[in-house]
Amino acid sequence: MIKGRVKGKIWSSRRVDSMPSGALLEIEVEEGGQLIAFDPLGCDTDESVLITQGSVAASYFNGRTAPVDALIIGSIDETKT
Amino acid sequence: MIKGRVKGKIWSSRRVDSMPSGALLEIEVEEGGQLIAFDPLGCDTDESVLITQGSVAASYFNGRTAPVDALIIGSIDETKT
Amino acid sequence: MIKGRVKGKIWSSRRVDSMPSGALLEIEVEEGGQLIAFDPLGCDTDESVLITQGSVAASYFNGRTAPVDALIIGSIDETKT
Amino acid sequence: MIKGRVKGKIWSSRRVDSMPSGALLEIEVEEGGQLIAFDPLGCDTDESVLITQGSVAASYFNGRTAPVDALIIGSIDETKT
Amino acid sequence: MIKGRVKGKIWSSRRVDSMPSGALLEIEVEEGGQLIAFDPLGCDTDESVLITQGSVAASYFNGRTAPVDALIIGSIDETKT
Known part of the structure; x- marks a missing residue:
């Protein structure tokens, strides 16, 4: 997975x-670049x-075929290194 | 997903x-580079x-196997940041 | 596969x-960049x-659909070149 | 899809x-780099x-499992911009 | 596919x-970078x-789920250009 804002x-x-109904967000990827999720x-x-x-994002939509190749799966709380 | 022109x-x-019949478009990717969708x-x-x-693009063609790894899924209206 | 720390x-x-319960680790990829696995x-x-x-990572979770596209599959002992 | 020579x-x-029998061609990708298709x-x-x-290339080989992740799907006639 | 050493x-x-038993090799990719196959x-x-x-590599392991996203499928004899 990757982190973004x-x-x-x-x-x-x-x-x-x-295309499923729902928000399409523009994401600034932490490592550089942008994508739509x-x-x-x-x-x-x-x-x-x-x-x-990838196809992992599409499989979130159980029982239907969604053309989604990027999915937000969580909001990040904090990072401890 | 990615944005292009x-x-x-x-x-x-x-x-x-x-190969399904239909248009193959040359796309200039917003982040740089080109692809055919x-x-x-x-x-x-x-x-x-x-x-x-990826395979998400091919799954758009329900019930048949299409060798398509890039698909236009929408026309972009506007971007609010 | 790729190596990371x-x-x-x-x-x-x-x-x-x-999302399966379990640790999400921040990985520094040996070739450069970071990802979450x-x-x-x-x-x-x-x-x-x-x-x-990719989808190979998700298929680790047998019998359920997990939105995981990066998975740690081993701890590396040593490298002989 | 991508263009190459x-x-x-x-x-x-x-x-x-x-591995299916057939030609494996070295391709110079238009955007840079090389691959085998x-x-x-x-x-x-x-x-x-x-x-x-990707897996779209392998799915071309109906009814068998082929380890092919890059496939030539057409010869390009001309490009109009 | 890609070439490596x-x-x-x-x-x-x-x-x-x-994880299937078998050798995991460190590969120097011809185009640059390294991976484990x-x-x-x-x-x-x-x-x-x-x-x-990708998933094409995992599908080599028929009838089982292997977390392998890179597979050596051949030894290269020679290249004629």
Whole structure:
């Protein structure tokens, strides 16, 4: 998984039917770069989140086929090193 | 998912039989680089799009095996940060 | 697989229900960069570990759907070149 | 998908049994770098090709398990931008 | 697939039970970087090999779930360009 920070939402009115309804968040990845992740948790801007990618993200949507390859799976509390 | 912009179409007359009919668009990825994505939405040149990658893209083609590893899943309206 | 070193744990109290209980470790990848991996072995800080990624990591959780795309699969003893 | 150009063939006499018979081509990726792709189309050196990657490439081999993670799916005619 | 060269073995005594027995080789990837691949062929140090990655590598282990995301699928004879 990777860590990132929520930068904002994106809207896509014209999209494929299999796209689940829910927020699509723009994420600044801690290691650099940006991606768009589906958010099932209702995260806020600037929140630190944990993201899973690939077919693992799509398998979150049990019993349906969702074209989602990046999913927020948790909000990060703190990091102890 | 990643954001990109449509640059044009590519044509491939000689291709594997399992390739679905439909447009193959050349995409300029926002983070840098280019890729070719299958377009089920009929996007225009310079349109800003959302792209899913990997086996998630292929699973869009229900009930058949399509060799597609990048799919346009939406046209992006606007971004609020 | 890739080699990495355990840097610490992260905590995520608010997370998706399908997340398995267990440690999420911050890993410094030998080739550069960091990632978060699920740890089924109880590894210590500074331990050198072997990590598998993608849907292969999720398939470790037999009979359930876990949103895990990085898994520690071994502690590395030594390297002979 | 990605675009590339055929540079030559590679031969592997000693290989796993599940490897399908057919040409393995060395591809120069347009964005940089090289990879080896399975070629079901009989492409020539210097031909411009379209490549799909990951488990999508393996699923081309219906009804058998092939260890192929890169597949040529088309020969590119021309690009209009 | 990618080309690489065998640099040595790694040992992991403490590992998950689903890890298949067999050699884990440290590979220097031709394009740069290193990875660890499972070796079903008994390759030697300095041997040039072909590697497949991702869930395709795991599917080599028919009828069992192996946490292997990189697999040597062939020894490379020669390259003609």
